[in-house]
Amino acid sequence: MSDLRGAFEVPPGGPYLLAHSVGALPRAARAGLETAVLAPWSGKGGDAWGDWLGAIDGFRDALAGLLGGTAADYCPQPNLSAGLFRLLSALPPEGERREILASDQSFASIGFALKGLEALGFRLRLLTVDPTAVETWAEAIGPQTAAVVAMHVHSNSSAVGPIAEIAALAREAGAIAIVDVAQSAGxxxxxxxxxxVDGAIGSCVKWLCGGPGAGWLWVSPTLCARAKPIEIGWFSHVDPFEFDIRDFRYAPDARRFWGGTPSVAPYALAAAAIGVIAGVGVEAVRAHNRALIARVSERTNGRWFDPDRSGFGGTICIAAEGSNPSLTAIGAKFDRRGDQLRLSFHVYNTADEADRVAEALARV
Incomplete structure (x- = not known):
């Protein structure tokens, strides 16, 4: 995959290991922004909206091509929290079925959004035991459960949740299931x-290398048909350009969750980036990621990570304290989540970089 490095504007210095946070910029995304947003704006002014909305349609098409379903099932969102709140607020609690279940290992903003839903009559319950164990969810889900929100890959451990099993448990209990795929998509x-699942939330800033601002919501057609979003705007309308203030009708598909005047640039960037990832193939991204992790493991005698263990995303998460000067010395770009050191290899990383990381970790 080293030949793909030239397709990305990788930050200078040592190994860039932050795909779990902000993926490197694909060169095609810069060109996509110029073609889809700037050139129409420059040449057409206010008449550029046709081009701009076409760029957003391209974003929805790209998501469907990569993640399944149809473009009609996807709605652009500014971020995951907005998508999650818009979806659940469109399904008010019924009777005693008011509990929303999530893990306390979810990304914090997800918990904040769910807590805000208590103003609508929901009740948030954060599970404090292993979210990757089916038993955790089986014991918690019951007749009081309105919705279950689970992470596909946990950002602080890279552990994969049993999403299909959780969704089945929710369905049997009459609850809906929503999955956060921010750390797995791509x-x-x-x-x-x-x-x-009934719904999914994701972003493009991480493994999809699409930059900030291009969040999205996927809603199953069955759930979408009965959802009545309360945060709406003219782009939630079946015909946004009808302009009859007394006549609102929901769009027939996931666009009903859209809201007011949309941003354009983030989605044009992200559509181009998704095209690059789709061209490489997610299976190939995963294989390259695993190959570089295996090199690190081999050169450190498996001290830090076992590449053969099942159920992890793409990030090496290492329990480590201190400043890790050996990684800093080689100019590596990495981060921490609590006491976890996080390192991610993408297709723009090379075998040589993996070897340098292994040498640095061997000195820790």
């Missing part, structure tokens, strides 16, 4: 309709 193969 590095683990996904087909959202086959997971059995």
């Amino acid at each position: 590095v683990l193969p996904l087909n959202l309709p086959t997971l059995g």
